[in-house]
Amino acid sequence: MNYHLGLDIGSSSIKAALVEINSGKSIGVVQEPKEEMSMFAQKNGWAEQEPKDWWLHVCNAIQSLKKQYNINKTQIKGIGISYQMHGLVLVGKQGEPLRKSIIWCDSRAVATGKNAFKQIGEEKCATQLLNSPANFTASKLKWVKENEPDIYNQIYKFMLPGDFIAYKFSNKINTTISGLSEGIFWDFKNDKIADFLLEHYGLDPSLVPDIVETFGMQSVVDQKGADESGLATGTPIYYRAGDQPNNALSLNVFHPSEVAATGGTSGVFYAVTDSLSAKESNRVNNFAHVNYQKGAAARIGKLLCINGAGIQYRWLLNNLDVSSYEDMNNLASEIAIGSDGVCLIPFGNGAERMLNNKEIGTRVLNLNLNNHHKGHLCRAALEGIAFSFVYGMEILTSDGINPKVIRAGNDNLFRSEIFANTVATLIDQEIEIYNTTGAIGAARAANLHTGDFASFSKTIMNNDYVMTFTPNKEKQAFKEAYQNWKKELELILNT
Known part of the structure; x- marks a missing residue:
């Protein structure tokens, strides 16, 4: 029997699911850690998590699934990833996180986004971004540039939480159009990266990861990812999406x-x-x-x-x-x-x-x-x-x-x-x-690379x-x- 693995990277816990590829039937779901994950709040309204902790819990969840359901690594033929939206992960050239992730419920960039909405113009934001920049990922990155310039100057790429987990499996940094849009980095009118927003915020366009399709061969598990996760080398990552789009897909x-x-x-x-x-x-x-x-x-x-x-x-x-x-x-x-x-x-x-x-x-x-x-x-x-x-x-x-x-x-x-x-x-x-659950939906979505x-x-x-x-x-x-x-x-x- 062959399976797809689905991961749901939440701010409270990581859930992992196995589904049988041919029938789509859920075999089992596990949660790590058993207690709720902690958040760091240095100031009121701030919320941060350590990206390495997500990866640790992902690896533990995979080991738990394999043991509980007597599955070996060669039976897992693909990976789908759902993740908490709007988070910001920053890595340097060696791929190591430069700081904790500023996650979805952190409100430090509210004023940054409000100012951009006024200065860029409400009509332009509405017609091209379909949103105010608000407190989304782009505004959080601008906050880092203004308040932590030493860190900003070391950034090789920014990522969303799901991008980081895919990177830990594969050593490849990439993202999706859906992911960029949730960070308010996508210009819908021109169907491309929102250069005007990057320019307004003074953000270097080279920080944007390469774009891959939401459904398709995004990357494969490399040797280091295999050693840490317990999956086989070459296992494909076929799907990635934020939790709300993924919940819709699951339904x-x-x-x-x-x-x-x-x-x-x-x-x-x-x-x-x-x-x-x-x-x-x-x-x-x-x-x-x-x-x-x-x-x-x-x-x-x-x-x-x-x-x-x-x-x-x-x-x-x-x-x-x-x-x-x-x-x-x-x-x-x-x-x-x-x-x-x-x-x-x-x-x-x-x-x-x-x-x-x-x-x-x-x-x-x-x-x-x-x-x-x-x-x-x-x-x-x-x-x-x-x-x-x-x-x-x-x-x-x-x-x-x-x-x-x-x-x-x-x-x-x-x-x-x-x-x-x-x-x-x-x-x-x-x-x-x-x-159904987000993790089960992500596992099934790994099969949609077939169309x-x-x-x-x-x-x-x-x-x-x-x-x-x-x-x-x-x-x-x-x-x-x-x-x-x-x-x-x-x-x-x-x-």
């Missing part, structure tokens, strides 16, 4: 009007379009999707993130007198749609980009201490989080997205019937649920489909509850 979302949704600690809608419109570039990010190709019809992933999602429900679990999420869902199911007027605004996890980066916090409104109890709070929380997804979809709709298919992972929030039914009913769209997308789609349907939530025919109560919530939200936003 078989490739074409315009297809939408991937995730409902974990934070929530995401990732919608694919063939339009280069960036009308909502202040609230929605736009990246080259995994199947974007130069000179072909555009495939853009519009990413709308909701920070205050599952973290809100988890907070209630930890602070109410309840034993489990199931207990909370049962309490919520006893309460009517609209939670008897109780309204929960669930944005207590920092600034919300979709609310123009306002930080409004969590708010519980209209609570009557005589009539309402924890069941109302549980229902109001599920509804409030669901309403935030609906509000996000309204933003995407205003930016040209007309969803025809929504697929979601079988994760925390979408296991709740109240949550999923509320979203499906108000968006008026079925939501298909699939049981057989039809078989890939069939594999997901055969192995992962769980169920479909359909919109309620009776919508009025849902609509009234949502309008009440939206009115409360807009009162806060306009204060």
